[in-house]
Amino acid sequence: MLQRMPDTPPLMEMPLLPRTLSHKQMLQRRLLHLPAVQTPQRRRRMKPLRKKFLREMLQKRIRARETLQQ
Numbered sequence: 001m002l003q004r005m006p007d008t009p010p011l012m013e014m015p016l017l018p019r020t021l022s023h024k025q026m027l028q029r030r031l032l033h034l035p036a037v038q039t040p041q042r043r044r045r046m047k048p049l050r051k052k053f054l055r056e057m058l059q060k061r062i063r064a065r066e067t068l069q070q
Helices: 023-033 038-044 048-069
Strands: none
16 A cells, blocks of 8 residues: 655645746746857847847937937
């Protein structure tokens, strides 16, 4: 006869673990699998158009901040 450990609750009381991971957890999992070398390469491969777009967004943000401060 198997005896259950006294500190573990019976099966019915055990909370069910969610099968779905939160978005954050999924990202963390994905990051764990990626080698650390990949990020700079990816950055280098970034399309020039996207770079330009990001630069413009940054400029807009800076201008907006300046107008708020005045």
